[in-house]
Amino acid sequence: MTIRSRTVAWSGALSALLAVAVVASAGMGSVSIPPATVAKALLSADPLPFAFDVGRTNRIIVVNVRMPRIALAALVGFALATAGTVMQGFFRNPMADPSIVGVSSGAAVGAVATIVLPFAFPFGLELQGAAFVSAVVTAFAVYLIATEDGRTPTATLLLAGVAVQTFLGAVISLLLLHSGMSIRRVVYWLMGHLGGTTWAEVRVIALVLPPLFLLLLAYARDLNVLLLGEEDAHALGIEVERTKRLLLAASSVVTAAAVAVTGVIGFVGLIVPHGMRLLVGPDHRILLPTSALAGASFLVATDTLARSGSAEIPVGIVTATLGAPFFLYLLRSREVTGL
Amino acid sequence: MNDPDRGAGEPLVEIRDLDVGFGETTVLDGVDATIDSGRFVGLVGPNGAGKTTLLRTINGTLAPDAGSVTVEGRRIQELSSKAASRLVATVPQDTAVAFEFDVRTVVEMGRNPHRSRFGGWREADSEAVERAFEWTDTEQFADRAVSTLSGGERQRVLLARALAQESPLLLLDEPTASLDINHQVRTLELVRTLVARGKTAVAAIHDLNLAAQYCDELLLLADGEVAAFGPPASVLTEDALGDAFGANAVVSRHPVTGSVYVTALPEGRRAGGEADRGRVHVVGGGGTAARYLYVLDAAGYAVSAGALNEGDTDAEAARSLALDVVTVDPFAGVDAAARDAVEQRVDAADCVLVADVEVGTGNLPNLRAAANAEHVVLVEDRPFAERNYVGSEARRVYESLRSRARVVEPPDVPSAVAAAVSGGYATTADGDDAATTATDAADDRVARPSDVQE
Structure with missing residues (x-):
């Protein structure tokens, strides 16, 4: 089977899985709605041409209350898994995750500062805008720190990322000390959450993600060649530094767009690409789309769990409690020899 | 291959007054050499003489401080990586790989220089990959993961990848370094065959005797300069080796192969010198x-x-x-x-x-x-x-x-x-x-x- 047909088959299957997860999730909650009704309600939503009669209440619950949150979960899962796949390939390290160059720490500093500090940011930046800007600025700063003479060795980048994350961690701790009454909001944000989502929040990431994902997909082959090592990649006709810059920028913006909205949701960008790599192999032409789709399903499913208990818990806690054991299971049940 | 009119024996690689350094350290100092098409040139010299640096400059990884490298008349430093990798293919020294790609995927990566980002896989790509498999006898591994191969097999796969690039010039960095004697000989025999099929090969080779046996010409590098360049017998002289390696060597004819044969002596006294210990x-x-x-x-x-x-x-x-x-x-x-x-x-x-x-x-x-x-x-x-x-x-x-x-x-x-x-x-x-x-x-x-x- 060629790589193209394998990609189509896997992507088709994972898209179907995502559709099932979305419909099932939209049916679950304080009011239980059967899947057929959910599907009809979704198909009759605004831009779509169908007009099934599912009742006004069902339609509002599915389309206006549950769907924004589910769509955000899917998009954020998609984004984090995409960025995680690219970062693991980029660093040739299966333990790399989307925030390895400090994107999440940067977003957290921006968000926490907005909540805690008594003054507003300039340019009318809201919490999400501030988080996004500080995430991108952090990634860019790490890149500049690690770059010398136009070359950015990945090892230096990794260490610079770790150092900057540690530093920003201290900044966040300091801000927490002075957070006073708003500490609950800060902690809630830091744990990663999808509650109270509106369509407006979904729209931003829905606009940012597709073009960047397609760009990264167009570089899947370059990412494969980069896995052989930079020297080999150069000998095989890859403009190594330019490609690295582009991959780093695109995946950082993708991550920033996600964490700015939802806070730091861990493990999705780490275990989903890792798990998919064990299933479909290391070739990014198939790994990138399948990881992204699996990441979307994973976050939709875990967020459904997070909100289905008597009290809602931040989804970041669920992804970590489910993700870590699953990761360990993968490690133990398959021989993991490398990327 | 890119230029069928370029006959064997015409200059393919021209290295002119090449200076390469890392920061304050000069590694190559005024290297000058012309490598003719259809030759197998062995790069020999002591550790640190600049063999790998020269190879990395020829393939464009390193930019020279002064001087130039041209292949088929085109200056490598001025070309994009893609254009350069259509002229020069490199078989790397370190063949240990930490990934699970199958062999076919790795060999197909050799086609990267010829593919556009959105272009599909063409007939010519398939042909080049099949030919690379055939010439290196690696098709039987095509569906295996690279990490499951032995060192010698992996070497051949990387050679196949380089062949898929269809470049006129092949660079090999210590192709025999991690192999046993049987695979060393097989690898060099294979390179010889490729040269007979029209490739030009430049290989850094540690073992002087293997180099002498298989190469048409040797380029002896010492302290970043060309100490000698020519047929093995003219390069591997006791004086040249003594100067380049700072060691004692005896040069004779190998009794079986008839090629020049170098024996290194264990201590620092020149053969035939005065003797006073008894x-x-x-x-x-x-x-x-x-x-x-x-x-x-x-x-x-x-x-x-x-x-x-x-x-x-x-x-x-x-x-x-x-x-x-x-x-x-x-x-x-x-x-x-x-x-x-x-x-x-x-x-x-x-x-x-x-x-x-x-x-x-x-x-x-x-x-x-x-x-x-x-x-x-x-x-x-x-x-x-x-x-x-x-x-x-x-x-x-x-x-x-x-x-x-x-x-x-x-x-x-x-x-x-x-x-x-x-x-x-x-x-x-x-x-x-x-x-x-x-x-x-x-x-x-x-x-x-x-x-x-x-």
Whole structure:
């Protein structure tokens, strides 16, 4: 089977899985709605041409209350898994995750500062805008720190990322000390959450993600060649530094767009690409789309769990409690020899 | 290949006044060479001479500080990586891979220079990959993960990847470094075949003798400069090697392949130089003594050998070291004249070394002569009975020789000879201590523990 047909088959299957997860999730909650009704309600939503009669209440619950949150979960899962796949390939390290160059720490500093500090940011930046800007600025700063003479060795980048994350961690701790009454909001944000989502929040990431994902997909082959090592990649006709810059920028913006909205949701960008790599192999032409789709399903499913208990818990806690054991299971049940 | 009109023998790679450095360190200094199409050029030289740096500059990984590299008349530094990788394909040295790609995917990556980002996989790509598989005999691994292959197999896969690039020039960085001798030879044979099919190959090769055997031309790099460039026999001279490697080497013809053959000597004295540690006569034959001739000569003894048949390996070794050697005609026994000559040398010697030689009627006189020596060191690797082709007479001679000799195993020869020459050993077994002491005293380059502590 060629790589193209394998990609189509896997992507088709994972898209179907995502559709099932979305419909099932939209049916679950304080009011239980059967899947057929959910599907009809979704198909009759605004831009779509169908007009099934599912009742006004069902339609509002599915389309206006549950769907924004589910769509955000899917998009954020998609984004984090995409960025995680690219970062693991980029660093040739299966333990790399989307925030390895400090994107999440940067977003957290921006968000926490907005909540805690008594003054507003300039340019009318809201919490999400501030988080996004500080995430991108952090990634860019790490890149500049690690770059010398136009070359950015990945090892230096990794260490610079770790150092900057540690530093920003201290900044966040300091801000927490002075957070006073708003500490609950800060902690809630830091744990990663999808509650109270509106369509407006979904729209931003829905606009940012597709073009960047397609760009990264167009570089899947370059990412494969980069896995052989930079020297080999150069000998095989890859403009190594330019490609690295582009991959780093695109995946950082993708991550920033996600964490700015939802806070730091861990493990999705780490275990989903890792798990998919064990299933479909290391070739990014198939790994990138399948990881992204699996990441979307994973976050939709875990967020459904997070909100289905008597009290809602931040989804970041669920992804970590489910993700870590699953990761360990993968490690133990398959021989993991490398990327 | 890109340019079918470019015939063999025309300049393909032109390296002009190339300076390459890392920061303050100059690695290549004014390297100038022209490599003709259809040649297999071996890059030889000591560690740190700049072999890998030169390869990395030819393929465009490193930018030179001055000078230029052109391939097919195009300056590599001015080309995009993609354009450069259509001219130059590189087989990397480090073939250990930490990923699970299957072999076909890796070889297909060799087509990257010819593919546009959104272009599909074309017929020409398939053909190039199939040809690469065929030429390297790697198709049978196509669906296996690269990480499951052995070092030699992985080497061939990386060669296949380079062939898929369809570049006229192939660079190989130490293609034999991590391989056993069988795979070293197979790899170089394969490169030879590729050169015969129209490729031009430049390979950094550590092993001078393999390089001499397989390459059309050698480029000897020393201290970042071209020390010599030309056919192996013109490059691998004792003087050039001595200058480049700062080591003692003996150059001869390999008896089987007929190519130039280099033997490195263990210590820092030039062959044929003055000798002042004492006189040693060596009785050997059939290659049993060649090693000791090198070692003892290098250690500074005045070494004589014989009697040996002309053409014998040991005789050749003695010749190449310019030693005093008594010879007789091929297949002839040791005649009276030769025996006199041997006895003279035995008398003059401070020590006679008898190698683990096979004894027939022809060379029995050698043993008889040796029995008169002042000090005898006898190498016994195999029992004498296994190498006695004469019978009881030879055994008697050998036994009497053995009773007066210090009997040693091959590795102990230098220390035993040192002890014998300084006269400090008894013919009994308790000579061990004396021998050790004498050796330590003689070898003043060995730092004593007390020196280290200070």
